[in-house]
Amino acid sequence: MAERTHFMELALWEARAAGERQEVPIGAVLVLDGRVIARSGNRTRELNDVTAHAEIAVIRMACEALGQERLPGADLYVTLEPCTMCAAAISFARIRRLYYGAQDPKGGAVESGVRFFSQPTCHHAPDVYSGLAESESADILRQFFRGKRLDD
Amino acid sequence: MAERTHFMELALWEARAAGERQEVPIGAVLVLDGRVIARSGNRTRELNDVTAHAEIAVIRMACEALGQERLPGADLYVTLEPCTMCAAAISFARIRRLYYGAQDPKGGAVESGVRFFSQPTCHHAPDVYSGLAESESADILRQFFRGKRLDD
Numbered sequence: 451m452a453e454r455t456h457f458m459e460l461a462l463w464e465a466r467a468a469g470e471r472q473e474v475p476i477g478a479v480l481v482l483d484g485r486v487i488a489r490s491g492n493r494t495r496e497l498n499d500v501t502a503h504a505e506i507a508v509i510r511m512a513c514e515a516l517g518q519e520r521l522p523g524a525d526l527y528v529t530l531e532p533c534t535m536c537a538a539a540i541s542f543a544r545i546r547r548l549y550y551g552a553q554d555p556k557g558g559a560v561e562s563g564v565r566f567f568s569q570p571t572c573h574h575a576p577d578v579y580s581g582l583a584e585s586e587s588a589d590i591l592r593q594f595f596r597g598k599r600l601d602d
Numbered sequence: 603m604a605e606r607t608h609f610m611e612l613a614l615w616e617a618r619a620a621g622e623r624q625e626v627p628i629g630a631v632l633v634l635d636g637r638v639i640a641r642s643g644n645r646t647r648e649l650n651d652v653t654a655h656a657e658i659a660v661i662r663m664a665c666e667a668l669g670q671e672r673l674p675g676a677d678l679y680v681t682l683e684p685c686t687m688c689a690a691a692i693s694f695a696r697i698r699r700l701y702y703g704a705q706d707p708k709g710g711a712v713e714s715g716v717r718f719f720s721q722p723t724c725h726h727a728p729d730v731y732s733g734l735a736e737s738e739s740a741d742i743l744r745q746f747f748r749g750k751r752l753d754d
Contacts, residue, residue: 498665500672500694501658513650520652534718535694538687538711542652556723559690563723564716566686571708571715 454549457481457527458583461551464491464504465529465587469594471496476591478504478528480512482521488512504528505536509543520544529587531558531580537566541574548576551587606679606701609633610735613679613703614742616643616656621746623648628743630656630680632664632673639676640664656680657688661695672696681739683710683732689718693726700728703739 457479464477468491480488488511493502505528512521525547532540532550537559540548548560555562560578567575609631616629620643632640640663645654657680664673677699684692684702689711692700700712707714712730719727 494671498669498671499662500665501653501662501691506653510651510653513652517650519646519650533690534716534721534723535687535690538685538690539653542687557725559723564686564718564721566716569686569716571686571711573709 453484454527454579454582457486457525458529458549458551460486460489461504461527461529462583462586462590464489465590468492468504469590474591475594476504476528476530478508478526480508480521480524480526482512482516482524487515487524501535503533503536505532506539509539509545513543522546525549526576527582529583529590530554531560531562533557534559534564534566537564538572540576541566541572544574545576547579549579549582551581551583552591553580553584605636606731606734609638609677609679610681610701610703612638612641613656613681614735614738616641617681617739617742620644620656621742626743627746628656628680628682630660630678632660632676632678634664634673634676639667653687655685655688657684658691661691661697665695674698677701678728679734681735682706682743683712683714685709686711686716686718689716690724692728693718693724696726697728699731701731701734703733703735704743705732705736 461477469475488508490507529551531554613629621627625644640660642659681703683706
């Protein structure tokens with residue numbers, strides 16, 4: 451349990467750092483055998499890449515670092531419920547467990563939206579644990595968008 | 603119509619080239635203002651990147667080339683019905699029109715599976731035209747997997 455809290459703290463740190471770079475503040479951490487193998491915030495603006503969500507960023511980094519196309523046995527920590535694109539990427543990468551913070555009824559795809567992991571076209575589903583650091587994850591996003599509105 | 607056939611021919615060429623590299627043979631072409639701005643086959647094996655489907659490869663290439671995060675007005679040609687991950691990426695990139703060849707009842711997400719573009723969590727949907735070079739697109743995949751089975 452202390453371990454989960456620690457990895458989620460790292461994901462929150464990445465979310466805050468993303469917000470400081472004017473990215474939507476979402477952070478993710480990939481863990482294999484108790485070790486962090488990749489950590490990243492959202493990088494869509496930095497890379498001009500709509501696919502560079504935090505989850506996909508860490509999956510790409512980890513696969514590159516390990517020289518393999520899939521990550522069986524790896525656990526993903528992310529501050530927000532993954533979207534449809536990321537849920538499918540998590541499935542393709544064969545992630546073992548998914549831990550996430552805040553829910554995203556507008557764009558999420560795990561307990562919201564298309565609920566991808568329960569669909570017949572999903573061929574691998576991770577074990578899902580939601581609600582870790584939920585209010586902190588949501589607060590980071592809320593403060594970011596409140597600040598944006600004040601800037602307008 | 604001749605233009606659409608031409609772009610789909612390029613996508614088929616990319617699919618075949620992917621197959622020769624032992625990638626699942628799917629190809630995609632991105633067109634803006636009548637010009638090809640990116641073309642690619644599936645690159646998941648080459649890059650050790652489960653997200654490097656042909657559609658995502660061309661979206662990333664085009665965004666990098668144009669220095670922008672989205673591709674409004676761009677049309678995507680792809681030989682197979684996009685999967686859940688790619689359908690969401692197509693939506694995020696604000697692709698105008700999607701043309702595709704064969705249907706994919708097992709993994710597709712446009713007219714099969716989660717039918718992402720009709721969902722409330724999809725905030726931009728392209729116009730969809732399916733069935734272009736359908737049998738040729740399907741044949742390339744069928745021959746590839748038949749060859750694989752014979753190799754086993």
